Amino acid sequence: MTSAGFGGGSAAGELRESSPKLLMVGAGGHARVLQEVLAEAGIALSGYVAPAESSSLLEGDLRRFDDAELTSDLAQTYLLVNGVGSAGATTARASVYAKFKASGFSFLQLEAQSAVVSASAVLSEGVQILHRALVHTDAMVDENTIINSGAIVEHHNRIGANCHIAVGAVLCGQVSVGRGTHIGANATVLQGIQIGENCIIGAGAVVTRDVPDNHVAVGVPAVAKPIGGAQ
Amino acid sequence: MTSAGFGGGSAAGELRESSPKLLMVGAGGHARVLQEVLAEAGIALSGYVAPAESSSLLEGDLRRFDDAELTSDLAQTYLLVNGVGSAGATTARASVYAKFKASGFSFLQLEAQSAVVSASAVLSEGVQILHRALVHTDAMVDENTIINSGAIVEHHNRIGANCHIAVGAVLCGQVSVGRGTHIGANATVLQGIQIGENCIIGAGAVVTRDVPDNHVAVGVPAVAKPIGGAQ
Amino acid sequence: MTSAGFGGGSAAGELRESSPKLLMVGAGGHARVLQEVLAEAGIALSGYVAPAESSSLLEGDLRRFDDAELTSDLAQTYLLVNGVGSAGATTARASVYAKFKASGFSFLQLEAQSAVVSASAVLSEGVQILHRALVHTDAMVDENTIINSGAIVEHHNRIGANCHIAVGAVLCGQVSVGRGTHIGANATVLQGIQIGENCIIGAGAVVTRDVPDNHVAVGVPAVAKPIGGAQ
Numbered sequence: 001m002t003s004a005g006f007g008g009g010s011a012a013g014e015l016r017e018s019s020p021k022l023l024m025v026g027a028g029g030h031a032r033v034l035q036e037v038l039a040e041a042g043i044a045l046s047g048y049v050a051p052a053e054s055s056s057l058l059e060g061d062l063r064r065f066d067d068a069e070l071t072s073d074l075a076q077t078y079l080l081v082n083g084v085g086s087a088g089a090t091t092a093r094a095s096v097y098a099k100f101k102a103s104g105f106s107f108l109q110l111e112a113q114s115a116v117v118s119a120s121a122v123l124s125e126g127v128q129i130l131h132r133a134l135v136h137t138d139a140m141v142d143e144n145t146i147i148n149s150g151a152i153v154e155h156h157n158r159i160g161a162n163c164h165i166a167v168g169a170v171l172c173g174q175v176s177v178g179r180g181t182h183i184g185a186n187a188t189v190l191q192g193i194q195i196g197e198n199c200i201i202g203a204g205a206v207v208t209r210d211v212p213d214n215h216v217a218v219g220v221p222a223v224a225k226p227i228g229g230a231q
Numbered sequence: 232m233t234s235a236g237f238g239g240g241s242a243a244g245e246l247r248e249s250s251p252k253l254l255m256v257g258a259g260g261h262a263r264v265l266q267e268v269l270a271e272a273g274i275a276l277s278g279y280v281a282p283a284e285s286s287s288l289l290e291g292d293l294r295r296f297d298d299a300e301l302t303s304d305l306a307q308t309y310l311l312v313n314g315v316g317s318a319g320a321t322t323a324r325a326s327v328y329a330k331f332k333a334s335g336f337s338f339l340q341l342e343a344q345s346a347v348v349s350a351s352a353v354l355s356e357g358v359q360i361l362h363r364a365l366v367h368t369d370a371m372v373d374e375n376t377i378i379n380s381g382a383i384v385e386h387h388n389r390i391g392a393n394c395h396i397a398v399g400a401v402l403c404g405q406v407s408v409g410r411g412t413h414i415g416a417n418a419t420v421l422q423g424i425q426i427g428e429n430c431i432i433g434a435g436a437v438v439t440r441d442v443p444d445n446h447v448a449v450g451v452p453a454v455a456k457p458i459g460g461a462q
Numbered sequence: 463m464t465s466a467g468f469g470g471g472s473a474a475g476e477l478r479e480s481s482p483k484l485l486m487v488g489a490g491g492h493a494r495v496l497q498e499v500l501a502e503a504g505i506a507l508s509g510y511v512a513p514a515e516s517s518s519l520l521e522g523d524l525r526r527f528d529d530a531e532l533t534s535d536l537a538q539t540y541l542l543v544n545g546v547g548s549a550g551a552t553t554a555r556a557s558v559y560a561k562f563k564a565s566g567f568s569f570l571q572l573e574a575q576s577a578v579v580s581a582s583a584v585l586s587e588g589v590q591i592l593h594r595a596l597v598h599t600d601a602m603v604d605e606n607t608i609i610n611s612g613a614i615v616e617h618h619n620r621i622g623a624n625c626h627i628a629v630g631a632v633l634c635g636q637v638s639v640g641r642g643t644h645i646g647a648n649a650t651v652l653q654g655i656q657i658g659e660n661c662i663i664g665a666g667a668v669v670t671r672d673v674p675d676n677h678v679a680v681g682v683p684a685v686a687k688p689i690g691g692a693q
Contacts, residue, residue, distance in 0.1 A: 029404045033386045036349060036368045057369075057387070059351070087403075087422045114347045114365075116576045116593055118498060120521070131347055132365050132383075134576075134594050134611055137498045138519075149365055150383045150401070152594075152612045152630055155495045156519070168383055168401035168419070170612065170630035170648040172549075172665075173491045186401045186419040186437070188630070188648040188666045191549045203403075204419045204437035204451050206648070206666035220451050220666050220682050260635045264617045267580060267599045288600075288618070290582070318634075318653045345578045345596075362578055363596050363614075380596055381614045381632070399614055399632035399650070417632045417650040417668070434634075435650045435668035435682050451682050 020079040021046035022108065023065065025096050027056035030146075031083025034128065035059060037112045038081070046078070075104035082107055082126055082144060086164045088200060090182055094162040097126060097144040107144065115147075124161070142179065151183075160197065178213060187222075200227065251310040252277035253339065254296065256327050258287035261377075262314025265359065266290060268343045269312070277309070306335035313338055313357055313375060317395045319431055321413055325393040328357060328375040338375065346378075355392070373410065382414075391428065409444060418453075431458065482541040483508035484570065485527065487558050489518035492608075493545025496590065497521060499574045500543070508540070537566035544569055544588055544606060548626045550662060552644055556624040559588060559606040569606065577609075586623070604641065613645075622659065640675060649684075662689065 022043065024031050027050045035045060035058055047063035049070060050056065056064075070078070080100055084093040097107060107126035111117055115129040118136050124143040129135060131149045139153050142161040147153055150168045157171055160179030165171065168186040175189050178197030185203040189195065195211045202218030209224075211217050217224040253274065255262050258281045266276060266289055278294035280301060281287065287295075301309070311331055315324040328338065338357035342348055346360040349367050355374040360366060362380045370384050373392040378384055381399045388402055391410030396402065399417040406420050409428030416434040420426065426442045433449030440455075442448050448455040484505065486493050489512045497507060497520055509525035511532060512518065518526075532540070542562055546555040559569060569588035573579055577591040580598050586605040591597060593611045601615050604623040609615055612630045619633055622641030627633065630648040637651050640659030647665040651657065657673045664680030671686075673679050679686040 029386050033368045033404075036351060040350075085404075119502075120498060131367065132363070132594070136593065136611065137495045149367065149385065150381075150612075154611065154629060155491050167385060167403055168399075168630075172629055172647050173495075173547075185403050185421065186417070186648070190647065190665055202437075203421055203439070204435070204666070206664075208665070260617050264599045264635075267582060271581075316635075362598065363594070380598065380616065381612075398616055398634055399630075416634050416652065417648070433668075434652055434670070435666070 021077060022081060023070075023078045024048040024058065024081045024083040025100070026050060026083030026085075027054060027058050028083070028085065029057060030085030031081075032057040032059070033130065034081055034083055034110065037110060037130065040113055041110075045081075048083070049080075070100065070103065070105070072103045075106070078105065080105050080107050081110070082128070085146070086182060087166075088182055090162050090164050090180055093146075093164070094144065094180060097162065112149075118155075136173075148185075166203070198227070252308060253312060254301075254309045255279040255289065255312045255314040256331070257281060257314030257316075258285060258289050259314070259316065260288060261316030262312075263288040263290070264361065265312055265314055265341065268341060268361065271344055272341075276312075279314070280311075301331065301334065301336070303334045306337070309336065311336050311338050312341070313359070316377070317413060318397075319413055321393050321395050321411055324377075324395070325375065325411060328393065343380075349386075367404075379416075397434070429458070483539060484543060485532075485540045486510040486520065486543045486545040487562070488512060488545030488547075489516060489520050490545070490547065491519060492547030493543075494519040494521070495592065496543055496545050496572065499572060499592065502575055503572075507543075510545070511542075532562065532565065532567070534565045537568070540567065542567050542569050543572070544590070547608070548644060549628075550644055552624050552626050552642055555608075555626070556606065556642060559624065574611075580617075598635075610647075628665070660689070661686075 022045050027048050049065045084096050086093050109127050111129040112131040114131045116134045121135045121139045123141050126144040127141050129147045133147045133151045135153045137155040139157040141159045145163040147165045148167045151165045152170045154173040156174045158176040162180045164182045166185040169183045171189045172191040174192045177195045180198040183201045187201050187205045189207040196213035198214050200216045205218050205222040206220045208221040211224045214227050215224040216227050280296045315327050317324050340358050342360040343362040345362045347365045352366045352370045354372050357375040358372050360378045364378045364382045366384045368386040370388040372390045376394040378396045379398045382396045383401045385404040387405045389407040393411045396414045397416040400414045402420045403422040405423045408426045411429040414432045418432050418436045420438040427444030429445050431447045436449050436453040437451045439452040442455045445458050446455040447458050484507050511527045546558050548555045571589050573591040574593040576593045578596045583597045583601045585603050588606040589603050591609045595609045595613045597615045599617040601619040603621045607625040609627045610629045613627045614632045616635040618636045620638040624642045627645045628647040631645045633651045634653040636654045639657045642660040645663045649663050649667045651669040658675035660676050662678040667680050667684040668682045670683040673686045676689050677686040
């Protein structure tokens with residue numbers, strides 16, 4: 001595994017010794033899962049970023065920051081973890097990433113201890129590999145993408161930025177997935193299939209043919225339609 | 232992980248040193264799997280409970296007990312393991328549990344060594360977590376429920392008593408499942424879905440909407456009908 | 463786990479110390495995955511077998527052999543790894559195995575380090591168990607079969623020779639699969655089902671009834687038709 005940028009490397013190693021303080025962006029279910037992944041590696045949060053009116057699933061008495069408090073001059077003090085999940089469109093999560101990157105912040109890349117990541121896989125900044133997920137030989141995963149629990153990203157996959165490969169999804173060998181695409185829980189994508197950008201693949205779908213950009217595909221076998229289209 | 236009752240705690244730890252002798256209730260495929268999970272933790276059975284006429288898949292020359300032999304005065308001598316599996320209705324397994332609990336017996340809670348159970352998950356008496364299963368952050372699993380091999384119980388799930396989450400099933404975050412419900416092999420339940428009591432979710436089903444009590448739901452997406460109903 | 467023939471035993475143990483040199487047959491995606499599984503166990507390839515005109519995904523500057531170079535007198539010098547994958551019909555992979563066995567060669571049996579293989583499972587020569595796969599209690603897997611990443615072969619399964627249990631497939635307890643059969647990615651086979659020889663089970667299919675020899679079965683639930691048949 002190699003990495004890009006400040007947040008690169010496995011969470012377990014460098015962070016315990018290094019100076020930057022960790023802030024979780026978001027405080028919902030995904031944020032709480034990431035908090036526990038970090039705790040398993042002996043890493044504690046210094047706080048979280050969320051609006052005052054939102055409730056928090058995070059554990060412990062953590063300092064809350066408003067978005068507006070995270071000004072560029074703090075970008076060397078705090079390293080961010082993108083705790084915004086997605087259950088369909090991945091745009092909210094992508095926006096958080098883009099906004100704070102524009103202010104000079106970096107995002108932690110993390111792998112759960114029970115994940116299996118090939119030594120030849122290449123993971124970019126902010127990628128999150130959750131429990132028991134598998135990222136296999138020569139796979140590449142671009143920035144800010146989630147490979148969620150139990151998902152399988154097989155050999156020679158190319159996964160774009162800002163994707164969510166949801167829980168238990170199975171991507172066979174040599175699949176490519178464009179940026180901003182959501183692959184639903186326990187979906188299956190056959191060997192060599194190419195899926196475009198900003199697509200939504202339904203939970204449990206079986207994708208047997210290529211899917212163009214901006215399409216939604218559901219069913220067994222999956223049938224693709226333009227998102228928002230009349231067709 | 233915390234636990235309830237006598238059978239609580241991981242099988243590996245206390246039992247090797249403690250006095251109660253283990254009896255497997257049942258002697259079929261599920262019982263044999265549990266026998267091996269125990270063996271991996273260095274724990275041997277003292278016998279099993281089954282009718283004289285039934286055949287046994289258990290390994291070794293084990294003493295057989297009739298149900299009638301397990302009288303209340305033996306409840307401190309023997310700790311039970313519920314080896315009755317279920318492939319649909321979970322009633323036989325639930326009956327065994329209720330009957331022996333009423334006589335004062337306790338049931339072992341066990342986790343296979345390859346299972347991944349969050350430190351914040353709460354497991355009750357008699358819960359069985361099999362190989363490579365994942366029980367995630369802040370999940371709760373009530374008594375006598377099986378989380379079978381490779382199943383994923385995501386963060387903040389609430390799983391009732393006497394359920395069977397079958398092999399490879401995927402329950403996304405914040406799902407709730409009522410008591411006595413069977414989730415079929417490799418089924419998928421979407422984020423936040425609520426499934427009632429005594430339901431049967433078919434193998435490979437994709438549950439996208441809440442399911443009321445006493446319903447069966449099959450297909451992609453799953454369509455629910457009352458169990459035994461004309462509809 | 464027990465094993466049959468020269469190539470038996472786990473890859474990690476004996477091979478580091480033993481004399482036979484390893485040759486990979488094939489140089490595509492599956493071969494590259496196996497190369498990495500071997501590397502994780504500290505085992506390097508001595509070369510690979512492929513036609514001069516084919517491109518290679520293997521890593522490193524490896525010596526290439528033509529098929530014709532592997533004459534019977536080299537059968538004690540080289541141990542083979544079947545790097546030919548299959549995405550549907552498993553005949554090409556079976557042919558490679560049969561041809562070199564007829565010349566006196568043996569094939570390595572291997573298990574990825576993250577695989578979970580029961581102590582009571584019986585694996586034959588040339589079986590390949592990939593990352594995070596589970597082969598459970600009292601299961602038997604015959605020669606040259608692939609249990610691919612994340613697949614679950616439950617207790618008391620009987621899997622024939624030359625099968626491919628593809629990525630993420632779920633075979634419940636007491637399933638039998640005849641020789642030469644392909645079980646598609648993330649497919650589900652219910653408890654006790656019997657699938658014949660030379661069948662193809664589609665990706666994501668849910669097999670709820672027995673499947674005769676030479677049938678293809680797809681869908682949820684799976685519908686079986688003779689391969690090449692008019693029906």
